[in-house]
Amino acid sequence: MVALFVRLRLTLMANSFKRSVWQLIGFIVAVLYAVWIVGAAIFGTVTGVDADPRITADVVTIVGAVLVLAWWVIPLFAFGVDATLDPQRFVTYGVPRRTLLAGLAAAGLTSVPGFSMVVLVLGMALAWVGEPLTLLAALVGGVLAVALCVVGSRAITTALGPLLESRRYREVLTIAAFVPIVLVGPAVAWGAARLEESGADFDAVPALLDQVASVVAWTPLGAPWGLAGAVHDGVWPLVLVRLLIAGVTLGLLWWLWDVSLARSLVTPPTSGAGKGRSKGLGWFDRMPATPAGAVAARALTYWFRDPRYAASIAVLPLLPVILLVAGGGTASEILLILAPLTAWILGYSVSADIAYDSSAFALHVSTGVSGRDDRTGRALAVGPPAVAVVAIFAAFSLGFMGRWDLAPVVLGVSLGALGVSLGVSSVTSARLLYPVPKPGDSPFKQPQGAAMATIVSQLVGSLATVVLSLPFVALAIAALITSSALLGWLTLLVGVVEGVVMLLLGIRWGARIFDRRGPELLQQVMSYA
Amino acid sequence: MSAHLPPEGPARPNPFAPPQPGAATPPAAPYPHPGTVPQAAAPQQPPDPSAAFSIRGLWKRFGDKAAVAGVDLDVPSGSFYGIVGPNGAGKTTMLSMATGLLRPDFGTVSVHGGDFWSDPVAGKRSLGVLPDGVRLFDRLTGEQLITYAGLLRGMDRAVVAERTADLLRALDLAADAKTFVVDYSAGMTKKVALASALIHAPRILVLDEPFEAVDPVSAANIRDILGEYVRSGGTVVVSSHVMDLVQRMCDHVAIIAAGRILAAGTVDEVRAGQSLEDRFVALVGGRQSAEGLSWLRSS
Known part of the structure; x- marks a missing residue:
């Protein structure tokens, strides 16, 4: 059944290419771009681990956390709910919800960003090939991170979908979703201040990175990415905690997705306008x-x-x-x-x-x-x-x-x-x-x-x-x-x-x-x- | 506007009306390959200036598929003209090209003798159009939508207001005048779209599937309105799947399939003694034997 969803996704993609050459060109550009970015990131990680595993692990944690955040937040603004496989379209087929979830998750991976993420975490894990235990941790962390991205973005868009259609909640939500963006300014200012404190010295950068990374790795965004670093350092309690944070978050997101999907399947989308009536001709009388x-x-x-x-x-x-x-x-x-x-x-x-x-x-x-x-x-x-x-x-x-x-x-x-x-x-x-x-x-x-x-x-x-x-x-x-x-x-x-x-x-x-x-x-x- | 034409047939000969079954023009000749260009050398009657619509050599291709493949059709002024055909026959495509919604690849459309596509704005003034398969501005109320259509036509505010009220009443929409069209049922949506097409009292009405999803009482009301309109000299072109309705309501009919006119003329000429439905099936073909889906039987 999961394979069926993936095949459906691929068929839809192929059909969109047949409809327009531009879609194919856009796809190729996206793939080339992804290859370039992913390649650069893997190369950076591999050489970085060689040179200084500590700093590399910190950078991976921070960048990885930003990636997960991007997966969660960007769809709300830029791309919205991926309409290719709208769960509403499967309502009449009576697909068991568990199957539907698994299928949609797999289909979510079947996209340029999804596939890039998989290649990225695999490539980055390979950087630790010298340390089998760390390699294993990096792989587990990578899989968790990818799952967090896909499930998280689906859960958030599905859960907020009904709210996004009503104007009152949308405004509240826009503000809420802006919080992380607004926080970027103070975060940069804080970083700059710390850098200044330590004498604007480039030697201070690793210490600063370490500070940021150790905070980020406690959040669900950074925890899976911090696994490899913790194993590398041999801090086993930390490994366990990070694993726990990532795992529990994933479980919560899956539950959220499950619940909101169940609700959206029995609540067909409304126009959002409601059963309204208007007085008179409105603007037609005034213009x-x-x-x-x-x-x-x-x-x-x-x-x-x-x-x-x-x-x-x-x-x-x-x-x-x-x-x-x-x-x-x-x-x-x-x-x-x-x-x-x-x-x-x-x-x-x-x-x-x-x-x-x-x-x-x-x-x-x-x-x-x-x-x-x-x-x-x-x-x-x-x-x-x-x-x-x-x-x-x-x-x-x-x-x-x-x-x-x-x-x-x-x-x-x-x-x-x-x-x-x-x-x-x-x-x-x-x-x-x-x-x-x-x-x-x-x-x-x-x-x-x-x-x-x-x-x-x-x-x-x-x-x-x-x-x-x-x-x-x-x-x-x-x-x-x-x-x-x-x-x-x-x-x-x-x-x-x-x-x-x-x-x-x-x-x-x-x-x-x-x-x-x-x-x-x-x-x-x-x-x- | 000339007097209503008698149902026995138009006074002037219609070269495209098959006098006998089997003599219908296109089936006699093999269909050209859909990709071929129509031959300009084919003898073509000049457009009939007295007709409401006079269509000559109309073609439209989408990719490899010719949706309309060389249609010639005369819609006499003052006629109630039915266009029937199976799904995908090209009815909507043909009507879209006749009303300015779609530019033809080849061919001409004359409206009351004037070439439509060389001056679409002039042609559109005498047309009232109910397109099929398009949305309406459904965040407006029914009343606002009809008003909008009238004002877009450049009509006076007072006249628009008066006619909007009349139309809402005639189409049983008065109670829902201030409800948003998005909350209308499918039938009500059809009716409000019809009202938007009628507001400027056009000389010709082109209605694509006007009775789809409309309840029987409203359909009867609409038929009365259209009948009255034709009696006063207007021309109505309707497309429909319902043969029985066309046979009772229209005085002329054209059967279209695979983008070509298979038969056209007065209803009596086309059906040639049979019921329109039997004649249609005989011309279009495609009936399956009832053996088909044996697994669908519930016992």
């Missing part, structure tokens, strides 16, 4: 009764009702906190980028608008709405609210720093960034579509095989935004360096003018693409469904 106004009203309604839109800006309320922490809790200059960053994120949030419509976009095609109306409406839904949010954030950061004199600079860059990114999004959402979560799905459930198109589209979009933002960003930097009020006001002028011009040009270009490729766009989004 002008034109095609563009209707598109804007529809988009605004979706901003409030479709969790996928809310998820794309979920990070915004946290941004001030993150920047404050990154700045060490003081009014550092880093707060200056708060408003521009917000503007960029907001402008970028419509870059996948047509893909978000999914096949409902057919209504736009069959009614023959013009590209100008479509593009204008979508930009109109974001533009004015975004200006308000950016203004509030700018006021917050300037007030917090007590640097109201920088207002023209911050506003100029922010409004410029908003206009440029909205303009770029108006083009990319019509030209560079990529698969997004389907309406009603969890916003964190990325469609399978979407990585390549997503990366290309986002890369092109961000590059264009950066290049087009250069004029006012350069002016802003000059204004900050020279503290020239004149340059500050010039930044505001250039930012606003360029933002408006870029927005209009983007809408115009996007409209032309839309008018020319309407039916093709529809076929493209329908192929994602």
Whole structure:
């Protein structure tokens, strides 16, 4: 049965290659990348063990812990629940849950990251080939670590899946999941402080590593990776404790996965909207009764009702906190980028608008709405609210720093960034579509095989935004360096003018693409469904 | 808009209507290989400018498979035209190309004499479309969705509001006007999509599977609405699997299979004395003997 799941996974992978050459190219790139990273890591471990087993064991523990953490946390943000083998699809087959779990775990290993992990731990264990007992410990630890990665990521996404679909919990969760990321800043600061204490001497590095590693190895993240080191040192009680920590964690995660899977199998996914009713026509009454106004009203309604839109800006309320922490809790200059960053994120949030419509976009095609109306409406839904949010954030950061004199600079860059990114999004959402979560799905459930198109589209979009933002960003930097009020006001002028011009040009270009490729766009989004 | 055509047949000769069983155009000739390009040399009738739809040499390929392989079809203005065919016959593909949702590889579509694909915006103005297998903007309420369709068409707010209320009432959706479409049943979803297609009072209605999942009472109401619409001079094209329904409701019918028209004309011409269902099975073939799945018998 487990073999069946693995075979299903491989068949699905092969079929996705048949559907699109790009998926195959993306896969090959991923494999080459993995070979390179894994090869480098194994080589580093082998030579390291040769040179200084103590330091190598510490580094392996720290890096390994980060790897496990990445397996657990990244899927929540970047990739979501792996949709290839959604347990929901097996509901009607009556597969025993134990079998289903084992099958899904095995299938989770059948991926580039999963396979890389296996090769990595095997290769790293080989480094201890001179010490049979340590080799054995490294192998056991490696297997435990891989199991922790796979089972942990599945358990966390499955357990949180239902929560991710409801807006209230999602916000709480986003904050919770940000904690480790936010902690990176203080951790680095702490490390730097320790280094400074010991006289900024490179000799202090091993001692510091040892300190960090000995802490990390007590956590479930680092425990399996610390096994080999403990055996090497011959500290047998420590070996036992680390084995216990890793084993108990694995058991707990397996139990969590089992329970949450059992619950999700009998609770079909809901739309998250609930049995709601709305009063009146909402935004349709408030926006002008034109095609563009209707598109804007529809988009605004979706901003409030479709969790996928809310998820794309979920990070915004946290941004001030993150920047404050990154700045060490003081009014550092880093707060200056708060408003521009917000503007960029907001402008970028419509870059996948047509893909978000999914096949409902057919209504736009069959009614023959013009590209100008479509593009204008979508930009109109974001533009004015975004200006308000950016203004509030700018006021917050300037007030917090007590640097109201920088207002023209911050506003100029922010409004410029908003206009440029909205303009770029108006083009990319019509030209560079990529698969997004389907309406009603969890916003964190990325469609399978979407990585390549997503990366290309986002890369092109961000590059264009950066290049087009250069004029006012350069002016802003000059204004900050020279503290020239004149340059500050010039930044505001250039930012606003360029933002408006870029927005209009983007809408115009996007409209032309839309008018020319309407039916093709529809076929493209329908192929994602 | 011209008067409703009598069910005995169109006044002008339809070259594609088979007068006799067996004389249907495509089966007489062997199917070309799906990969071949249609021969431009084949004698082709010019599009009929008086027809609501006049389709000539329409082709669409997906990979190696020709979904629509050289379709010629005239839908007379004021007719109630049924398109029937087995699953995967190319009905949806053909209707998508006729309504601007899918660009044809070859061939022309004229709508009331104007070439559709050279000016899709003009063509779309006279079309009301109910596509099959697409989502709706289901985070809107039923009322909002119909309003949205009207406003996208550039209609006046007051007119949209009035017609939305009328449509909701006529389609038994008034009680659920303020419920989100995502919470609608399949039949209600069909009905609200139909309302979105009707709001701008188009000259031609193209409805892909409009009765799927719709309850019998609502289906009867929809049939009444469509019948009234045709009597007032509108043209309706519906695709369906239900032969009986098409035979009772439509005055014209085309049978499509494997991307080709096997027979087209008035219902009486096409069924040639048989029931439409028997005629359909005879033309399309593919009936299996009942021996098939012996292991499925429960005793």
